[in-house]
Amino acid sequence: MPQLTYREAIRVGLEEALAANPETVIMGEDVGAYGGSYAVTKGFLEQYGEERIIDTPISESGFVGAGIGAAIAGMRPIVEIMTINFSLLAMDQIVNLAAKARYMSGGQMTVPLVIRTVSGGGNMLAATHSQSLEAWYARVPGIKVVTPSNPADALGLFRSAMADPNPVMYVEHSLLYGSRAEVPDEPYTVPIGSASVARPGTDVSIIAYLRMTPVALSAADILEAEGISAEVIDLRSLLPLDSGTIIDSVNRTNRAVVVEETWEFGGFAGEVIAQINERAFDSLDAPVLRVAGVNVPTPYSRPLELLTIPTAEAVADKVRSLFQA
Amino acid sequence: MPQLTYREAIRVGLEEALAANPETVIMGEDVGAYGGSYAVTKGFLEQYGEERIIDTPISESGFVGAGIGAAIAGMRPIVEIMTINFSLLAMDQIVNLAAKARYMSGGQMTVPLVIRTVSGGGNMLAATHSQSLEAWYARVPGIKVVTPSNPADALGLFRSAMADPNPVMYVEHSLLYGSRAEVPDEPYTVPIGSASVARPGTDVSIIAYLRMTPVALSAADILEAEGISAEVIDLRSLLPLDSGTIIDSVNRTNRAVVVEETWEFGGFAGEVIAQINERAFDSLDAPVLRVAGVNVPTPYSRPLELLTIPTAEAVADKVRSLFQA
């Protein structure tokens, strides 16, 4: 496979899954006749039929729960929640059933379910439709959360998610669907719980995930021109988190900035910083800083919305501040 | 008022509110005929009548949304969600409506709503009924979250919540209901967004909230006997957070431990640590550490459950570790 878009990479993963297991179905709102609201499953209904590509009523709790039940019965369903904003309506099923069924039953139940959903802002969709809520799920023991930032990881993580016997939230970003990059030809997977060094560097670690990874990479470009060598860590999975790669990097660079698309307050960056603080405190030459979304509901108006989301320039700025002391 | 229990203090607050405003109603599951599942509203139905003490059907999204609507209409309702676990079913209404109605309408709407709920574990109620989910709400711009740890704060914060024009999640802990302490006689409030120094000290700051505050205080007792003077900060409000009091304390003590009842990973402690790291880095003599719940669904079995929740001994241990270097 040469160059694929993020969307195409996910399609490849979905098609492999449908081919591999006749008990894999895709269910969700408008995944069939409409073709998926981000066109990821376009043409699937015609190709796989309505037994396997299932348009559900708009009832997130109901169909996510149904997916959980089908998974418990031993099927290998893929449930799509159109955007992570709507997952709030299914949150009880995800948090109280999918994540806990195995534990509460003393290990009798297994929930091999992949939940695909779309996170993030930047599309002028205003407050209810622009949220990045994956960090909430990433603190629930019993589920896993992955957040691919590029086509190769998208496919590699999708394969791992399908192979995982646990419920996995597979979180996409709508502004990445069109991004195109090389995807390896040979069979490969990206293990869940492994971060990547998206760009090696020596002076500072910039830690990011999902759409903030390309932002961090651009920041690293900017900084390189100024003689600062930034290492970019792409978390790829939030739960489990690959703390080793983070700590390792910070131990080498002695400085870190964590980038997160959404509300700074109470965000996932806090966890990353707490871990660095605890495990690499003596390596730190400066406080670990954050660049994150502004703590407001997302406004519709373009110029306002743009202020809410971290930019490469803002990341570069924050990094620079670590070198002025 | 001399000594009141935490439950009694909340009752006083509720009765004041009912007396102050004829458009204050209490609605929730079993707040009336049953008397409240933790007996907080016992006798209210008889006293205030069914127009104002409203037993709702078991439909969290529906009646929380109805409370939001009544508040938007200018009433001053108090909605009770029996436990915070069930709030997941109302989360969309809280996060996407209560928190955002004002912003999305460009300031035209106001949501003067108090949502009372009960958080925490320790009652052998197993995984679905033992969660502490307040940190999720404490990251949503547009709402406020308060977490009183003692009777005086319970009443003082309740008064502030009722006076606040914004939606306030008022989070109680079932294991505190019976705790008894002095409540001031004169009219007073506890401002939302003000932490308290629950116990002054010089060597280390222990930062806690809700039921972890008494745990932290016990730890301080233990440590005092060993010659370590611990300052205990009770956050009291999570959103807005009184960062000033925290930073101030750490600047004096140069060491901090953050205590949280529930899952360590991705918890609220991360936010506290990120802020300390950013704003008091140079004061720190040691990494800021956490004592938090174990990252597992809560098991029913008593000996297992006890292992999941921080104890005073565990807090004291963690503090001691800061002094061995």
Next chain:
Amino acid sequence: MSTQTDLTIPRAELLTLLRSMKLIRRFEERSAEHYARGNIGGFLHLYIGEEAVAVGVISLLREDDRIVTHYRDHGHALARGLDTAACMAELFGKATGVSGGKGGSMHFFDVSRGFMGGHAIVGGQMPLAVGLAFANRYRGQDSLVVCFLGDGAVNEGEFHESMNLASLWQLPVLFLLENNGFGMGTRVERASAQPVIHRLADRHNIRSRRVDNGQDVFDVREATQTAIDYIREGNGPYFLEIMTYRFRGHSMADPLEYRQQHEVEPWLDLDPIRLLTARLHESGLATPDEIDTIDADVEDEVNAAIRFALESPFPSPDELYTDVYA
């Protein structure tokens, strides 16, 4: 199919109904243009084809009644008399918009006119409507709340919870279901085990009725008036299911591949504006000249709105932080 022109309606009011429908139509046609030009972003859900519903229902409301609706809200807003220019400015994300530019197409608000939004979470507006109606009842007011919803919202749990609460507490709320046959690309029959949706209301002991031709503003009004009278008399909620059709895609992004031209066409013939215009002609209640005047007038109003929107400033950066808390 259609009833007759309701001659009890004064002529001036008939022309107002027509004007209102035409205003919605032109407002949206022109928004689509400006969406294509990039002046409007996000999702734009057009109401074109359904104008008789909003106009028919809302023309019968009192000033102290309230409206809660979903994201396909331009029609309801304009029918309620929200300022056309402020609506257009909202689409352009300008500070002068009905929601200060913070809400956009899906979140129009004008509390001074009882227009309580524009809500983009499907079904999420229903508990809000219940709460507003609860306040009316608590206060002994005889004003009511109209809650618009789409056929797709019916399958959400909040639909059920809200219907139950409204009925149990006998609240003055009119649930106004716009059944346009589809939720995005999913047909009602593929989404609802009970495709005659108002029957679900019956079972919560809510009086209900279906209007078969929601393209006919007179049919819509007749049924709505019955419902309003019923509610104002203190009988509790009412559920009206109005059959209609959206002529355009779900949003501007809709590839529209899930419905066939041959099923769309009969509906296009039932254009509510064409229907009403023909009636007015037939019954001699409006001359072609009068209609031309309305058209010109609407055109001017929309042009002025666009000018206003273009010329208005964007919100200043400080606005980012206002309105988070009261």
Next chain:
Amino acid sequence: MSTQTDLTIPRAELLTLLRSMKLIRRFEERSAEHYARGNIGGFLHLYIGEEAVAVGVISLLREDDRIVTHYRDHGHALARGLDTAACMAELFGKATGVSGGKGGSMHFFDVSRGFMGGHAIVGGQMPLAVGLAFANRYRGQDSLVVCFLGDGAVNEGEFHESMNLASLWQLPVLFLLENNGFGMGTRVERASAQPVIHRLADRHNIRSRRVDNGQDVFDVREATQTAIDYIREGNGPYFLEIMTYRFRGHSMADPLEYRQQHEVEPWLDLDPIRLLTARLHESGLATPDEIDTIDADVEDEVNAAIRFALESPFPSPDELYTDVYA
């Protein structure tokens, strides 16, 4: 009120029904004792008074059928033949419990017997049942899923969403509503605008029926058999509303102040165990001696269970970390 003893049921089976009901009763009476002694913690919701429902329904299931239920689950578990000692051990929080001590009273599981829990979020078990039934249908299996729920769960959105999905997809699921008149302290009439609950199912085009006397195991069985046959023939879901009563409080903490003795008493007269015993006597199908033997036998079984629970070890501390992930 009650029908007759169903003489088509073999005598041995009749005695098994009686024994099963008695086992549930004694199991729970003794659990209450051990709750008071502190050997059992958390919430303990007793099923006493409702035994004819669980036993009547579950006695008609096949081994490959599945059961999903709510937190008041002891009756269903024992009726399904879960090991009595393992059930008691679960209440005691022991490693030998049906859920390894991790679930407790509200979360009994035995997947090997198709007993898919014990779910404590009201209404939350319904989508799970839909999903299990979906798998049956997808696989072309004729086994079915019984989903027990309480009258209180009916008002949750998930009830509505699940009913719609089950009907739309024609799934083999039997919704088994235990209408005991109350959700905690709230009467059905105060919680549901439609207190004849099964009518809500009708409106989702789900075949439904009410059993007026759920204290009579024969009535329960007759209706259940009809429902099961209907489902196995591939007709889709069925909804059975069974009227019953809980003799005790909602949980051990319930002050029970919301219901009056004079309304409770007539129900106490309808004790399902007393009813069945009387029938067996009248029809000469069981001698007093036989009944005494059953009593003694049940007593032994429960005693053994308690002994087992007392003697079993608590889970080792490592168990805290197992079963989080597969």
